[in-house]
Amino acid sequence: MNFEPTETHRMIRETARKFAQEKLAPGSMERDEREEFPSAALKELGSLGFMGMMVPEQYGGIGLDTISYAIAVEEVSKVDASMGVIMSVNNSLVCFGINRYGNDDQKDRYLRDLASGMKLGAFALSEPEAGSDASNQHTLAKKMGHAYILNGTKNWITNGSTADVVLVMAATDRPKGPKGISTFIVERGTPGFTVARKERKLGIRSSDTVSLSFQDCRVPAANRIGGEGEGFTFAMKTLEGGRIGIAAQAVGIAQASLDASVKYARERRAFDRPIADLQAIQFKIAEMATGIEAARMLMFRAAALKDAGQPFGPEAAMAKLFASRIAVQSALEAIQIHGGYGYVREYLVERYLRDAKITEIYEGTSEIQRIVIARSLLK
């Protein structure tokens, strides 16, 4: 057991922190306010290699481990949680999904541009009637010669309207349930594939969340990832890694809440002294710091298991379940410490709460994480 970060991990934290401070912090409030996608900053993040951190160098990535990736998502999310999820989806769902389960031709065609930030990816599993009940896929993919014809709607798709490449789960044999689902790589511009609606959200407002519509959308059979019927397992396995990314996003938001609280507590005076001298404030800060450290440890543990090639699904679920709760609690406490100032938009802590809440919902709600954890213990 080694709790020391490597030289590479330190360097990644430093690079991500510098990038976030210099390139993301200015304008993050305005982007949130205007619900504006961070296109320019995203290109710069790509040029650092942070959009394909775990993609092998052979395919244009920087070939780093999951721990490095989690560190980078944490640092980015500390400053801009919208960018955190944009980056997380591209890295751990799209790039990882293609790299781990795609064939050589698919890796060759898609990974380079996705890893460099030239192109952006999205992951389309959820549907109006398939959120937590993910195997209840109504989007159909019918085989016609050397292609599949896709029909259906996908909901809550992060990066959806900006993505160049979308991994779409669809039923190739609906009566077979989870065993009748397949995954397809669908390119933007394919006839029949349109963005149906943009969501207006509570938080992570500068990330893009949309519904996608497929109407007689013809996708070459060469774009199916894995065999027919392997799509549900693909989605579940890929989401396991995605949950480490969301845990990292949550840790980042929680840490930002703590940092803001410590700063404010030292500056704000009440009863003739800084409020940092009050035990009521000290106890809150101590609880926040302890929870964040524990969440970070769970995140690193899941990442380390993944890097060691060991099963890590329940550990990733624990990390996400705990870190997302800590993010919400930390943001709430940060607002309480800031008092009235915490409730207004002049300070960032109200945004931390709005951004934190989604980490308990997407890539599997907290209830789903509990199911995953309990099943692993009771099977």
Ligand code: COS
């Ligand atoms: N790895 C590999 N295989 C898995 C798996 C995993 N993590 N989870 C499930 N499977 C397999 C099961 O083993 C089963 O195959 P067998 O019958 O051969 O054993 C098959 O998939 C169906 O699994 P199960 O019966 O458990 O499916 P359920 O419909 O009960 O759903 C949950 C399981 C609820 C865990 C799943 O639907 C889920 O994770 N839902 C949340 C989805 C999600 O995160 N959505 C967010 C979208 S991205 S924003």
